[in-house]
Amino acid sequence: RAEERVSVNFINRDGKRISVKGCTGNTFLDVVVKQKLDFDGFGACEGTIACSTCHLIFEEGAYKQLGPIAEEEMDMLDLADGLTHTSRLGCQVRLSEAIDGVTARVPQTVSDARKTKDKGPSS
Ligand code: FES
Numbered sequence: 001r002a003e004e005r006v007s008v009n010f011i012n013r014d015g016k017r018i019s020v021k022g023c024t025g026n027t028f029l030d031v032v033v034k035q036k037l038d039f040d041g042f043g044a045c046e047g048t049i050a051c052s053t054c055h056l057i058f059e060e061g062a063y064k065q066l067g068p069i070a071e072e073e074m075d076m077l078d079l080a081d082g083l084t085h086t087s088r089l090g091c092q093v094r095l096s097e098a099i100d101g102v103t104a105r106v107p108q109t110v111s112d113a114r115k116t117k118d119k120g121p122s123s
Contacts (some may be wrong), residue, residue, distance in 0.1 A: 006095045011105040012039060024097060028090035038110050041110045047091035048050060049073060051112045054090035055080040056104040063088070065098040081109040 003023040008031055010018045022031035029043045032054075045051035049072050058066065063086040068078075073092045077083060090104070 004097055006097060006100045007102075008095065009021055009101070009103040009104060010037065010039075012037075013030060013106055013108055017103075022095045023085060024095050026095050027057055028093055028095070031095070032090065039106050041112065042106065044112050045091075045114070049076050049089065049092065050071040052080040052089065053110045053112050054075045055082075055107050055110070056090045056093075057082075057084050058086045058088060058102065058104055060086055062099045062104075065096065066093045076113060079111065079113040080107070081111040082107040109112055 003025060005021045006024055008020055008022050008028070010020070012018060018037060020031060020035045020037070022034070026034075027047065029047050032039060032042055043052050044053040047054070055077065066088055069088065070092070073089050077087055077089060080087065
């Protein structure tokens with residue numbers, strides 16, 4: 001079956017909404033990379049569950065559609081700044097038709113688990 005295009009809205013740290021399309025089966029990180037979205041420090045470990053910089057906060061309804069959360073993801077999320085009960089790692093959740101029109105918020109602060117002392121963008 002052909003890939004479907006799904007609408008995805010991101011809310012950047014400055015509160016701006018960015019609406020893009022992605023293909024089902026792609027991760028949110030794939031979408032950010034493909035669309036060249038400028039989220040500082042996002043996806044630093046390129047999806048290897050080593051950094052938590054791809055932390056996204058979802059709406060309750062969409063969160064429930066995102067599928068199961070693996071233990072590795074859970075462990076890494078525990079290290080993310082500003083963790084919420086609808087937080088996921090953007091490199092681990094995939095687009096599906098069920099979440100067409102989803103809104104994902106980029107948290108105010110990033111923490112790269114690989115350099116725990118470094119909070120937020122350095123520039
Ligand atoms: Fe590093 Fe997702 S990109 S954990």
